[in-house]
Amino acid sequence: MSQKIQSVKGMNDLLPVEQKDFKLTAAFWQAFENTVQKWAARYGYRQIRTPIVEQTGLFVRSIGEETDVVGKEMYTFADSNDRLSLSLRPEGTASCLRAVVEHGLTHEAPQKLWYMGPMFRRERPQKGRYRQFHQVGVEALGFEPAQIDAEIIAMCADLWRELGISEFLQLEINSLGNREERAAHRAALVDYLRRHEAALDEDSRRRMDTNPLRVLDTKNPDLQAIADNAPRLADYLGEESRRYYREFKDLLDGLGIAYRENHRxxxxLDYYNHTVFEWGTDKLGAQATVCGGGRYDGLMAELGGKDTPSIGFAMGVERLLLLVREHGCLNADAAPAVFVMQQGEGAVLQAMKYAAALREADWDVLQFSGSAKLQKQFKHADKSGARFALIVAEQELENQEVTIKDLRGTHGQTTVPAAKMIEQFKLWSE
Structure with a gap:
C-alpha cells in the first residue's frame, strides 16, 4: 500500500465537519464570507481579487527589506526561466495597491476596496497562526480627513456587534506621525537601545539597526522595563500630527467607541504613518490581535502611482472565527431544509421531480440515493440535520400525494396533495 501524502504543516484542509486539531468547518467559513460581503457593501466597498503570486520586489519595496516578513517569512522562488523572483503574498495591501496603480483605478475618483483570500508566511504554526492563513482586508484610497480613519474603526465595531464578540475585543490606537518625525524618533531610539544593548535579546539586537520600532513591541517580559522607558514617538510629533490625532480621537469619542492609547x-510593516490601530482579545492565548491597520499615505507613490492618502486594515480570518466559534454567534447551519425519501416502483423518478420543484422554489434539498427501507432512510434524514422529510411511497404515488414530516418541530406528520406540497412547507416554516 502506498504511503499517505499529508498536507503541509501549517496549511489546513477546510472540511464539512470539524477536525480534531482544526475546529472551523466550511459551512462556518461560508457563513462568515456571506456576512462580510453584506457588511462591506453597506459601507460602499467593492471587492477586488488579486493573484496569490507577485514579484518579490513588490513586497521588498512596500513592506520593507529589513522587516521579519520579507527577511525571514516569505515563500520566495525563482520563475522557471530564472529571470524573475516570485513570492507568495504575505499580506494583501501591497497586492491591492499594485493592482490599483497598474490599472489606474484612482485617476477619476477615490476608491473603497475590500478583498478576502489566502496569505502565506513561513513561521511556527500555533493556534490561530498558520503558514497559509486568510485575511479580510479593507483599503480606502484617496480620502484625506481623519473622518475616514474613524469610519473604518466604526466599520470594524459594527462587524464585531454582528458577530456577537464586541465585549471580547479591545481597541488600541497610536499615531506614528510623518516621515520626518519618525526619523527623529528613530535616531533617539537607536541611541537609547545601544546604551542597553547588553540587556537585549537576540531579536531585539537584530532589530535595533533594521527596525528599531519593533523592539518596543517585544513580548519578552525581561525587556518590558527597557521598552517602557524608551523615547516615545508621541514626544516627537509636530503640531499638525498632534492636531490630526486629536481630531481622530474626538470622532471616536463622539461615536461612543472605547479605546486605549498604546504608545508602543x-x-x-514599514509603510504605516499617522493613525495605527489594533483590535485584540485575551480569549485566544498569546495570539491576541485579530485585526489591525492604519494609514500608509506614501505607499501608492512608492509603488509608482500618484501620492495618495490611504488607510486600511486586515483581519485574520482563522483567529476571528475561532473567537466567534467560542464566544460569538454566526448562523452556519449547512443542513438541508428537506430530506426526500422514496420507496416503491416509480418512486425514485417522482421524488426527483418533487425535489427539483422544491429547489426551484429556493429550498435546500437532499434526496436519498439508493433503495432501502424507510426506517433506514429516516436515520439518514435525522443525521443530515434536515428540518423536514418528504416521503414518496406506493400509496403517495397512487394518490398523487406526498407525506411531510416535521423532524425538528411540533407539526408532526401530514399527507397533502402533491400540488399543495410547497404551500404546506411554507406554512410549517412560518
Whole structure:
C-alpha cells in the first residue's frame, strides 16, 4: 500500500465537519464570507481579487527589506526561466495597491476596496497562526480627513456587534506621525537601545539597526522595563500630527467607541504613518490581535502611482472565527431544509421531480440515493440535520400525494396533495 501524502504543516484542509486539531468547518467559513460581503457593501466597498503570486520586489519595496516578513517569512522562488523572483503574498495591501496603480483605478475618483483570500508566511504554526492563513482586508484610497480613519474603526465595531464578540475585543490606537518625525524618533531610539544593548535579546539586537520600532513591541517580559522607558514617538510629533490625532480621537469619542492609547503600538510593516490601530482579545492565548491597520499615505507613490492618502486594515480570518466559534454567534447551519425519501416502483423518478420543484422554489434539498427501507432512510434524514422529510411511497404515488414530516418541530406528520406540497412547507416554516 502506498504511503499517505499529508498536507503541509501549517496549511489546513477546510472540511464539512470539524477536525480534531482544526475546529472551523466550511459551512462556518461560508457563513462568515456571506456576512462580510453584506457588511462591506453597506459601507460602499467593492471587492477586488488579486493573484496569490507577485514579484518579490513588490513586497521588498512596500513592506520593507529589513522587516521579519520579507527577511525571514516569505515563500520566495525563482520563475522557471530564472529571470524573475516570485513570492507568495504575505499580506494583501501591497497586492491591492499594485493592482490599483497598474490599472489606474484612482485617476477619476477615490476608491473603497475590500478583498478576502489566502496569505502565506513561513513561521511556527500555533493556534490561530498558520503558514497559509486568510485575511479580510479593507483599503480606502484617496480620502484625506481623519473622518475616514474613524469610519473604518466604526466599520470594524459594527462587524464585531454582528458577530456577537464586541465585549471580547479591545481597541488600541497610536499615531506614528510623518516621515520626518519618525526619523527623529528613530535616531533617539537607536541611541537609547545601544546604551542597553547588553540587556537585549537576540531579536531585539537584530532589530535595533533594521527596525528599531519593533523592539518596543517585544513580548519578552525581561525587556518590558527597557521598552517602557524608551523615547516615545508621541514626544516627537509636530503640531499638525498632534492636531490630526486629536481630531481622530474626538470622532471616536463622539461615536461612543472605547479605546486605549498604546504608545508602543507600531505595527509590523514599514509603510504605516499617522493613525495605527489594533483590535485584540485575551480569549485566544498569546495570539491576541485579530485585526489591525492604519494609514500608509506614501505607499501608492512608492509603488509608482500618484501620492495618495490611504488607510486600511486586515483581519485574520482563522483567529476571528475561532473567537466567534467560542464566544460569538454566526448562523452556519449547512443542513438541508428537506430530506426526500422514496420507496416503491416509480418512486425514485417522482421524488426527483418533487425535489427539483422544491429547489426551484429556493429550498435546500437532499434526496436519498439508493433503495432501502424507510426506517433506514429516516436515520439518514435525522443525521443530515434536515428540518423536514418528504416521503414518496406506493400509496403517495397512487394518490398523487406526498407525506411531510416535521423532524425538528411540533407539526408532526401530514399527507397533502402533491400540488399543495410547497404551500404546506411554507406554512410549517412560518
Amino acid at each position: 503600538l507600531v505595527r509590523g
